[in-house]
Structure formats: C-alpha cells, structure tokens
Amino acid sequence: MIIDISMDIHPDMQVYKNLEAKKPKIIIQNDFENDDMFESKIEMNLHTGTHIDAPLHFIKNGETIDRINLNNLITKCKVLDFTKCEEKISINDLINKEINKDDFILLKTKNSFGDEFDFNFVYLDKNAAEYLSEIGIKGIGIDGLGIERAQPGHETHKILLSNGIIIIEGLRLKQIVEGEYQLIALPLKILKAEASPARALLVTFT
C-alpha cells in the first residue's frame, strides 16, 4: 500500500510567509485550443511544497541535493506524534519517544491540520536539534514548510545540516498514525542545488 504524504503543487498552494514571489507558476505553452498536444512549464522556488534541504541551504560549500545518498531516503522511518505541542518541539517532548541512532523520524504536528500557511507553525527547537544530532539520526521530516522559525541564526537548520542529517519539510501527515513505516522520498536530481521539491511516500511492501 502506498500513502502519499506529499503536498499538491499548484499556483494557490501555501508558501512560506505567503510571499507572492514564492508561489509556483505553471505556464501552459500549448493546449488543444491551439495545438494537438498539451505542454507546460513551471517556475518554482526549490523549497516549494514537500521538499528536501541539502546542507548547502545553510552551510557554505555544503553538499548539494544531487549528492544526497538515496539510501537515506528509501528507508524505514518512524512517525512521531507531537500534535499536542503548541509552539515548538523541545527536548522534553523528544525524551518521551524512542529515538535511536540512524533513525529517520517524521514529526507529526498540528501543522498537518491546515492547508494555509501558519505564521506560528510548530518547529523544532535548536536544543532538540542538538539532542537529535547527538543520538545520530540520519534524517528528519516535518509537516511545516520550515523546520524552524523565530530562532536568530537558523540554528536548528545549521545543527542538523552540519551533522549530515537530511531535512524534509512540507510533509502532509494528517492521516498518519504514530508508528513505523517504509519511507520513499525522492528529490529531483538538480545539479549543484541546495534543495529540491520531492515526492514523498510511505509504503508497505507486500
């Protein structure tokens, strides 16, 4: 069974801080009114919808999205329920969950319950990012368009990315209950880019 946990990409979708410049544009170049085929192009920020951040996003000379080890994106994962958290996920929230070295964890928060951009989206506290880096997780996903806000210096991003922890943002986890799943999250292979929109799925192989 395949469960799609990707955001729909369309011109009116939620974008970071509702900035007009971050909204994707889909330009139809041919359609059946003027041709015998339908063809279009897209213009989008690389952090549109469900997307993966590579270290270059916040680390000078950091690894780029085309170099990410795909073995870390086709992997078992744990969905952890933090829908009770109001503002941020802190160490005190994490210590109640079983999180081990090499885990890929997906943080389900109340971000999943709305389709509009929430200026007060739930994020991962920098101390919590430090805690997860010490455990040595390999990746983390969240259902907000960012994994942090309101922290000067973008420390959550920098701690995770400098420790080689992959970040997936913009997941849709409303229907997913806490538990273990097989994750498949594939970015486009855009050379030298700091991120890419991705298709993300939870799969049960039978």
Added chain:
Amino acid sequence: MIIDISMDIHPDMQVYKNLEAKKPKIIIQNDFENDDMFESKIEMNLHTGTHIDAPLHFIKNGETIDRINLNNLITKCKVLDFTKCEEKISINDLINKEINKDDFILLKTKNSFGDEFDFNFVYLDKNAAEYLSEIGIKGIGIDGLGIERAQPGHETHKILLSNGIIIIEGLRLKQIVEGEYQLIALPLKILKAEASPARALLVTFT
C-alpha cells in the same frame, strides 16, 4: 542497492531539439555573498530530463500527472536491450523478447550512449506501440527524450496514452544490463499537469 537512472538537471543539459526555450534555468536568489543562506528557484519545461508523460499530454481531457496510480511506478520492470536498433524499435524487434500483460518495460537503446540531443534518436514505431497495447503492458520507458519522432500525428504517444500506458522518457540506461529490476519512478505532484520531471531508480531490496 540503488541505481540512479535519472538524467542530471542543469542549464546545459540536453533538451528536445536543442531548443533554447526548453533549457532549464536555475536562478540563485540568495547566496553566502549576500546572505547567510543559499536559496534558488528553477524554471523548466515539464518534459525536462527524465520525466513522465500523463495522458493529458496528447489526449484532450486526459488524466493528469497528479492522478497517476503510483502502484504502477513502484513496480517490477524489465530492461530490454535494443542497442542494435538503428532507427526505431518495431514489432519485429519486440517479438524476440518476452513481454507479458502488466509488464513495465524499459527500452535500452543507443540513445543512452551520448549526452547530447540526437536528432535521429531511436524511437518506438507506432505499430510496435499498438502491439504493446494489445499485450496490455502497464508502462514503458525509453532513454531518448521522446518515445517517438518522425511520425505525423504523434501516433505512438496517442496509442500508448489512450490505453493508459505510462510513458517515462529521458532515462539513463547505459550501465544497465537486460534483466528484471524493481523500478521506483516518482514525478512531482503537480496538479492538473500533463507531465512532470521525475526521479527514476532501479532498486534491489535486501
């Protein structure tokens, strides 16, 4: 093991007929010279590099890429070697291979051997498309940027797409030997679009 069979996306990559308008543009909006982060956007035709065509590409009111059944893109597949074919793959070439109902076949041709656009790329003959539709395959991939050329009316596309056969174009199969594999090919979830760039992999689960 994961084998990446996707094309690199970059501004100088091969595009259909070398048309300048079809080349992707990557626009860096922030970098470490002017900011403490790196952020960029992309402009690209939806048929850039390795991509999946949905029926809407050639069928009026046809199914769009966001509606494609992902069970047909995470599936066993057969790589078939047609590197001896000079111009096109015809029925006579196909009858030498074992192809069954519900197969997903990937056509390896000499298109895989170069990185430049070949105006004489090897394609699938319309009669061969008809033959495959009668067998009832569920999907087909090829290593050219198109699955057809030099056929008025785009009949190969229309035959395949009107029979619900998914088309992947722009695969990179140079290193792949004929045989059975597990395919994972994921397009972005772009609403109402006729196609999407995709990440395509052959995977061995252990």
